[in-house]
Amino acid sequence: MTSPPPLLPLMLRGAAYSPFKRPGTTNTPPPAATSRIDGLQVRADHLTAYERVCAYPTGSPELPVTYPHILGFPLAMRLMSTRTFPLPLLGLVHTSIEITQQQDVSPTGTYELTVDIPELRPHRRGTEAVVVTALRPTGDTAEKPVWESTSTYLARHKTDTREQDQREQQEQPATPLPEIAEWRLADDLGRRYGAASGDRNPIHLHPLTARAFGFPRAIAHGMWTVARCLAKFGARGPVHVQARFRAPVLLPGTVTYAARGPAFELRSAKDGDRVHLTGEVTELPR
Incomplete structure (x- = not known):
């Protein structure tokens, strides 16, 4: 193509x-x-x-x-x-x-x-x-x-x-990273990111279409959460990034960006124990 x-x-x-x-x-x-x-x-x-x-x-x-x-x-x-x-x-x-x-x-x-x-x-x-x-x-x-x-x-x-229960019991919650910023996310974020990226999955666009797939409201795109965190982190090439999606971000909503050293995370501002995203950024030699 x-x-x-x-x-x-x-x-x-x-x-x-x-x-x-x-x-x-x-x-x-x-x-x-x-x-x-x-x-x-x-x-x-x-x-x-x-x-x-x-x-x-x-x-x-x-x-x-x-x-x-x-x-x-x-x-x-x-x-x-x-x-x-x-x-x-x-x-x-x-x-x-x-x-x-x-x-x-x-x-x-x-x-x-x-x-x-x-x-x-x-x-x-x-x-x-x-x-x-x-x-x-x-x-x-x-x-x-x-x-x-x-x-x-x-x-x-x-x-x-x-086996699933045994593995989940072994997973210990990590110590929260220091808060850097708080972001209020509008209910149209999914539509705006969908227009920019082309990813117009119904779960991101409107509460009605999201409910058809089991969500109470529209959720933010996972790749938007990674991109927003890396933009704040200032990640630039050469670089190695790892990120894991933990829980969906409901829209509208408020989230907390936290970081220390190479690690970053996105948490719910209302419930700080709810982690949406975790990741690490490692600079590579030029």
Whole structure:
């Protein structure tokens, strides 16, 4: 492809296939395919809209560290919405992301973007799909991409509950990090981020559509929470980022950003014990 495919048809296709898939009842591997865009160039208006909704500085000579994920998300959806992908797209939950950026990435460059799903793996609450996104300058034959992410998406189904209970009992709550900032999130945040990113999942757009999927109100996009935290952190390449999504952020709402050293987290301002997101940022040598 020469540009990202539209997301809505892919979401509809994935939703149509979802009722016919039964995760946990088969060992079917993920499709051995790669989605690829050649000659990708960043649209300045798209980038600016994304920077503004995530509070990144506009006009920077390098891309925000989370922006290539937005470019690659339609390619991931293209793979996960197929009939041969064994997990149902409906109900699939983004549980973590790991990003490695080897150098500054220019917004004026021309790139090759690839996405593939190398494996499915068991999780204590179901099955996870591992999705790898890689960005390379066009014509670059280096083994390592300049930017790469590994995301995990969880399809929940019944597992060995005894093993699950044992693991959850071993997990000890961490000491809260020092509070840095408090953010009040408007009820239209999901719609504004959806317009900037293209991810118009119904659970993020309106209370009525969110209730159809079991949420009392619309929830913030997980990748918005990561981007907003990294913008505040000031993360810039070369860098390695790890983040785990812990609990959804209901909209409207108020959250607390906290950080110390390489670690950051996002907590509920009303209930400080409720952690929405945890992560770490490690600077890499230039």
